[in-house]
Amino acid sequence: MRLFDTVSASSRPVRRRDAGLPPVCPRRSPPVRTAxxxxxxxxxLALVIRLAFFLAAEPWDLSVQQHxxxxxxxxxxxxxxxxLLHSGTLGLEGEDGxxxxxxxxxxxxxxxxxxxxxxxxxxxxxxxxxxASCVLLFLLLRRLLEFRVAxxxxxxxxxxxxxxxxxxxxxxxxxxxxxxxxxGYALARAIQxxxxxxxxxxxxxxxxxxxxxxxxxxxxxxLPALVVLYLVIVLRGRRFRRALGLGAVFSVxxxxxxxxxxxxxxxxxxxxxxxxxxxxxLLILYVxxxxxDRRDLPYRAVETALLREADSLMIRDGLxxxxxxxxxxxxxxxxxxxxxxxxxxxxxVTHYAAGIFRSFFNPGTRGYAEMLGSAxxxxxxxxxxxxxxxLFKQWLMTKSNTEIALGGLIGTYLMVVYSxxxxxxxxxxKRYRRPFLxxxxxxxxxxxxxxGTAGQARFMMxxxxxxxxxxxxxxxxxxxxxxxxRRGHSPGAGDLPPVEWTALAxxxxxxxxx
Numbered sequence: 001m002r003l004f005d006t007v008s009a010s011s012r013p014v015r016r017r018d019a020g021l022p023p024v025c026p027r028r029s030p031p032v033r034t035a036x037x038x039x040x041x042x043x044x045l046a047l048v049i050r051l052a053f054f055l056a057a058e059p060w061d062l063s064v065q066q067h068x069x070x071x072x073x074x075x076x077x078x079x080x081x082x083x084l085l086h087s088g089t090l091g092l093e094g095e096d097g098x099x100x101x102x103x104x105x106x107x108x109x110x111x112x113x114x115x116x117x118x119x120x121x122x123x124x125x126x127x128x129x130x131x132a133s134c135v136l137l138f139l140l141l142r143r144l145l146e147f148r149v150a151x152x153x154x155x156x157x158x159x160x161x162x163x164x165x166x167x168x169x170x171x172x173x174x175x176x177x178x179x180x181x182x183x184g185y186a187l188a189r190a191i192q193x194x195x196x197x198x199x200x201x202x203x204x205x206x207x208x209x210x211x212x213x214x215x216x217x218x219x220x221x222x223l224p225a226l227v228v229l230y231l232v233i234v235l236r237g238r239r240f241r242r243a244l245g246l247g248a249v250f251s252v253x254x255x256x257x258x259x260x261x262x263x264x265x266x267x268x269x270x271x272x273x274x275x276x277x278x279x280x281x282l283l284i285l286y287v288x289x290x291x292x293d294r295r296d297l298p299y300r301a302v303e304t305a306l307l308r309e310a311d312s313l314m315i316r317d318g319l320x321x322x323x324x325x326x327x328x329x330x331x332x333x334x335x336x337x338x339x340x341x342x343x344x345x346x347x348x349v350t351h352y353a354a355g356i357f358r359s360f361f362n363p364g365t366r367g368y369a370e371m372l373g374s375a376x377x378x379x380x381x382x383x384x385x386x387x388x389x390x391l392f393k394q395w396l397m398t399k400s401n402t403e404i405a406l407g408g409l410i411g412t413y414l415m416v417v418y419s420x421x422x423x424x425x426x427x428x429x430k431r432y433r434r435p436f437l438x439x440x441x442x443x444x445x446x447x448x449x450x451x452g453t454a455g456q457a458r459f460m461m462x463x464x465x466x467x468x469x470x471x472x473x474x475x476x477x478x479x480x481x482x483x484x485x486r487r488g489h490s491p492g493a494g495d496l497p498p499v500e501w502t503a504l505a506x507x508x509x510x511x512x513x514x
Contacts, residue, residue, distance in 0.1 A: 030147060038151060039138050043131045046158035050127040050167045057168055057371040059120040068370055069119055074170030076100065081108035082117055098269065098276045098326025102261055103215040104172035119170050126167045129178045134158050136178075137465045140185045143192055144436040145469065146476075153472035156417060157465055161410045162457045165368060173458045176216040180462040183209035184443060187227070191436050195235055195242065200249055207250040211257025213462070218274045219450050220462070221258070224251040226446050234435050271327035279330035282337040283310070290344060290351040310336050356448065360418070362457045363410040365403040372402075417471045424474030432473065440466040 030038075059069050070078050077100075080090060084105055091097030108122050115121045134154050141150035157163065166173050186206035190199040207224075214220040228247035235243035258274065265271050284303050291302045310332045311321040319328060341348045428437055447463035 035142070035147065039135060039154075042134050042138065042151075042154050042158050045155075046131045046134045047127060049158065050130055050164055053164055053371070054120075054123060054127065054168050056373075059123055059168065060118070065119060069170060073172075074119075077105055077108055077170050077172070078117070078119060080105040081112050084109040085112055096269075096325050098265070098271075098330075099280070100277070101215045101218055101275050103212060104175055107175060108170070122170060123168050126174045129174055130163055130167045133163075133178050133181050133465065136181045136185050137468070140181070140188050141469055141472070144188055145432045145473065148476045149432075149469065149472045151472075152475055153465070153468040156468045156471060159413065160464060160468075161368075161413055162364070162461055162464070165364065165371070166458050166461065168371065169367075171458060172216050173461045176213050176220070177461040177465070179209055179213035179216060180220065180443075180447070181465050183207075183213060184439075184466065187439065188436060190246070191433070191439065195231070195239070195246060199246060203246050203250045204253045207253025208257050211254045214254075214258060214274065215261060217462075218277055219447070219459075221274055222450070223443075223446065224254050226442060227251075230439060230442055234438070265327070269325050269327045273327060273330075276326040276330040276333075279334040279337070283307075283333045285355075286348070286352070287337045287340045289355060290347040291340065293351065294344070294347060306336065355451075359448065359451055359457060359460050361411075361414060363407045363414075364457055365406045365410065368406050368410075369400065369403050417468065420471035420474035420478075421467055422474065423478060424470035424472070427477040428470055428473040431477065437470075440469050 111122045138150045138154040183206045189202040193199045231243040231247045444463040444466040451459040
């Protein structure tokens with residue numbers, strides 16, 4: 001059977017825009033009112049959980065802001081937003097504005113312009129964005145998979161600990177995740193239209209939304225290549241020209257969204273690039289962990305040594321590191337990082353895989369404990385322990401009882417999600433629309449793999465809604481299997497023989513979507 005052949009029947013009549021798409025399991029959806037009530041309940045649940053954490057953390061308290069909320073990257077975003085209001089430029093004292101992309105500082109500055117420099121107001125908007133993300137995920141999966149998968153995946157997103165925590169921080173990840181999900185929804189509309197009439201505007205909207213996501217976090221900037229490849233695979237054969245045309249629509253919209261910032265960087269620094277963060281992360285997030293192990297030194301010591309080594313290369317070429325702008329430095333960071341990867345490929349692959357593992361299983365309990373008023377016993381750097389067994393042992397020895405309890409709750413959630421994911425990755429293909437599943441899997445894999453060895457769960461937030469679809473599909477399959485076993489027959493796409501699927505779908509009322 002070909003990859004994108006029809007494999008099951010739809011729960012609604014096949015409309016013109018659905019032609020050629022593998023429909024979902026032949027199961028009657030709940031009434032529209034019931035679906036709307038469920039969606040409203042999930043939206044409310046997401047808001048209540050995040051607002052409860054917000055009230056417990058008390059981010060309006062000046063002491064909390066100073067010691068917890070405005071640290072690390074949030075401190076820079078806050079300062080950039082304040083500076084944007086005062087000077088209209090993106091750059092701090094001693095910096096040239098090449099490290100950060102503009103959208104999140106603008107997002108924060110817009111709040112400050114209306115409400116004053118109150119970071120907790122930004123958190124309230126992010127909580128609303130999280131609720132909106134749940135709505136988008138439900139609508140996305142409801143249209144192209146089925147109600148049960150959409151309902152369960154949305155519930156998992158509403159309960160997601162990483163989203164709950166970072167909605168209450170001044171990091172850019174929640175905004176980026178929302179924009180990626182909105183872009184995914186637009187792309188899913190193109191899939192729903194079978195990339196025929198109506199797909200062009202959907203891909204145009206997707207290009208703009210993913211472009212905004214790239215202006216929030218530059219890791220999204222290589223997505224057009226993935227989308228074009230996906231279109232060529234799905235529309236192979238006689239529709240190859242159509243694939244290239246739609247890929248061009250997406251890419252043009254994407255690049256047009258980035259063009260003002262790219263033009264600014266070219267005018268000021270003669271560099272056609274979004275930021276220097278990619279090159280810097282390549283050195284201090286990709287290379288640093290393997291050099292820690294090789295040199296037997298702590299993270300900060302290795303980071304300082306690598307940056308000094310890059311500075312020495314600049315001096316060798318006649319550049320003054322103190323006067324060089326960010327994009328000039330980025331060339332040396334990137335060259336040095338690739339040199340280390342080429343010299344020690346086995347060590348790099350090992351630590352890269354360990355970083356992906358940490359990203360999946362990092363509970364981030366220290367941040368939770370501190371925000372909830374429980375001081376962490378001491379810092380714990382997961383990058384210092386590349387082997388999972390030693391990592392878990394040292395984590396238990398280092399963490400306080402509160403953090404261990406939080407880790408147990410978060411770990412339980414992760415085990416539930418990953419158990420469903422392990423099943424759904426193998427079973428969803430026989431039940432649901434394969435073009436959409438390929439899109440979800442490809443996008444999630446791209447967003448996960450590009451995070452590299454960072455080992456922080458927040459970097460995977462844009463990918464989480466897309467793999468939660470597989471987790472939910474896995475649990476729905478297990479439930480159907482259990483019911484089928486009780487009835488004495490094996491589970492398939494539904495309880496009716498294939499010859500009856502079309503007749504059943506034709507009798508189901510058309511008005512069944514939100």
